[in-house]
Amino acid sequence: MAVGPVGACGPGLDTAGYAQNRVLAFDPVSRNRKPTIRATAMVFADPRSQRLQTDLDRLAPSDATVLIIGETGTGKELVSRYIHSRSRRVGGPFVAVNCGAFTDSLAEAELFGFEKGAFTGALRTQAGWFEAANGGTLLLDEIGDLPPALQVKLLRVLQEREVVRVGSRTPIPVDVRVIAATNVDLEAAVAAKRFREDLYFRLNVASVRLDPLRDRPGDIPLLADHFLTLHKARLGRPDLSLGTDALRRLERCAWPGNIRQLENVLHNAVLLAPGPVIGPADVRLPDDSLRPTTTDDEPQDLETRVQALVARAIADGEPDLHERVVRTLVRSAFDLAHGNQMRAADSLGMTRNAFRTQLAHLGAIAPRRRAPVTTSRSPSLPASTATRPPPLIDLVIGHQSFGTSRIVKTRGALERRLAEHGHRVRWREFVSGPQMMEALGRGEVEFVATGEAPPVFAQAAGVPLVYAGYDPPAPSAEALLVRNDSPLRTTADLRGRTVALHTGSNVHYFLLRALQAHGLTLNDVRIVHMQPPAALDALLDELVDAWAIWDPLLSSAQIRDDTRVLTDGNGLVPNHQFYLTNPRFAARHPQLLAILLDEMGKAGEYAAHHAAEAARAMTGDFGIAAPALELAFSRLTYGAHPLDDRAVRRQQAVADSFLASGLLAASVSVRDAVWAGA
Template sequence: MSLITHPQARELTKSVRATVLVFKDPRSQELLNRIERLAPSEANALIMGETGTGKELVARHVHHLSRRHQAPFVAVNCGAFPESLVESELFGHEKGSFTGATSNKVGWFEAANGGTLFLDEIGDLPLSMQVKLLRVLQEREVVRLGSRTPIPIDVRVVAATNVNLADAVVAGNFREDLFYRLHVATIRLPPLRERPGDILPLAEFFVNEHCQRLGYQRASLSAEAERKLLMHNWPGNIRELENAIHHALLVCRHQLVQPSDLQLAEMRSSSASPRLDTPVQAIGAAQEVSLEAALNALYERNLPDLYEHIEEVLFRTAYRFCHGNQLQTGRLLGISRNIVRARLEKIGEL
């Protein structure tokens, strides 16, 4: 069984990223074969998969298997910066190019020169920056903000996304020419629910790992706990599995994890979908009545911090409806991506 771990796994305990990948399931073994075939090339790569499936781990493995493995691997989250700072972060800036630019700064492309630049959440990149990124990929040079002098670069770009970029192109949220420039070597990471053969090997790895971190004696999973793990849908993928094992080890007795020790969240819709033959006006009216009734029920319970509770539910459900895309969540709610990110960090979604 092949295994890939993140070099800073123990620093990512509060992250939604996966910290380990195993390749036991047949689908995972096919994935590993594809990675090993594509990695030695110099082609840009696009990794697609849900949050928590291990996209950064795959990007690091692609880098490790390439001729660039002794050069830098630089990971950048495209959704982590305010739109006004994206250009400076990616391409660098010159002293005095804007207020607060007190010195020259090397951008991420220059920092990764000779190696691999991993652009996570590429779908969150503003359209204005997509144009400039496309030019960099075509010309193999960057121009720092506030400068007119191009700087040659030798960088392999590996991008990742948890949204369907083809749909984003159709919706006008992602440039078609950039999509095809990145869509050369594609790697699709199946969610954990589609590779059940990896669930128990991953669980066993996390049991051993967290026993060591916590200073516990070696623990194990009961047969019933293993069955519960195999039956779960894993919407949060590998990171959800790790968190479930971590919690179970904290509460289990006699170093044996039982089904009751596993807290597994079920993400199911609480209301049925409307009939296709129901008039649109009737659907809208019914939904307004349903929302008003739900709010009235909350008012009657007289919950503390009710506004914060409603806001938290609103942002969490919108974020999941948009499959973890902050930009689309902002457009859905009619607010900026920066506000979305701040709220998601506040409620623990990031």
């Protein structure tokens, strides 16, 4: 399956890198109007994709609920749009909702709507996503992440075709076709009691399984050509072309990140290719993602290839060969399954229990606790057991696409330093701070870096957290952007206007303070919740009037000639970055936490003092042009200081402002959450 020519309306682009329709995230007003939808065209080149097209064309005309299953980045949302565009509901709205982005407390209100006064912060009645999609199609993306309590209510809505808003007892009929999408093994989730069996059967009326890109190589040339054309236009390099050897290198890649990874590679090549032709050296791929080239007379069976690798390793005198091969096999299957133990075990032909035993041996998960055995005597442990070194322990760090943590990840110094202490770093990327804080609360990550607002909302929601350090203020690194031709001249002009904002993120507090400076409140503007990459398009297409954003995306937009800054954070907010962990980790690993803070400080210092050099080195990894990245780095502050009284007071002011505005579920004490070792 590949993206082909897009109709005259022009393409949008989702995070998987597909040409697609564009749909607004709705605010309380815009949920009641039909969203703007652009035409989509798809080309199915690979034989597997052609078979998929046949299935989709059969499913589209019906109103059957569809379950789409596929790895991250395979294009589940695009396939949903394809179904909608060929259904009888094409004249109605298409609404895509990411269930993984919901907080447990607000998920029901988001899906089904709420009445004024239903809870703290419900200042007006608001329709939910089901009502927004009435007469059309609703995509419930990442359905496997839906909170258990909400699964029961979703099942009822699917059965009764009506919703009841939070705070109301009146059912509202809805005429919606539901498409669910997931990269989670729902059958395994049902077996583990994490997903309701009756809901699974209700969703799985018709299922579509998307093959990963590595299994449909016939799509790669067309996808590569599409992304090359797209980014050539965006970056002003119309004469750039893709060389034959570079395309051959793309076709050899296993693409663990699927189409999203392919787009990033092409984007990076357009940014960095020095000449008019992209060569193989410009296509930057991890060596372990390339499949070996073969000739016709080379053996292709797995056993022969493994035998050749083992023979070479033995000849080279590689130590601990058995343990390293098993470790690599288990770790590779686990990573390729995105942490899904059942799927990884199945791929290796093992039981889940046997696979868990291997993971525990590697230190990737905690071993099962066994009940103590009472004996008449306590034999001593063998010497070999007593002296065996402990296995490497994985330290999971949450990071965003843009920020100091991303600089640390790119430099690689942290991994080398922690390896000396028996730790191995695993990075987990998140769209924004609120999602990172939820993962911290669930114990999925041990350390995160984020702005002022997310930890306040998390603490109010009961997430156990510790402030381990902070960076000095950087108020100019966040701003309100408007179109260059916008009639808006001051923040006071925003009254009654629409502002794009990732709610709960750092700029949420900045927008609150910017409005207060002109006697306005958040109720005086219409807030549209949008992910940062989509918000710029919405601003330029005049779907929103202003956009609250932070660096380096702020700098990337600033260097354009079609946007300008309405106001930035100077004189309004400190714009601190905080380093956070959970209390248990801080208590058990104070030395490790000190190393993390030290490396964060060094990374920030390097980027701030060597902005031009750092920007040139990291432009490909960030996916942002070097001039914009240099501007962002020059505004970066650094230090990872322990929290002092002034920083605590400033952060408490943030919490108190949100509480006074009715946005917090409960009051919080920042001082109570400061790490004792700071």
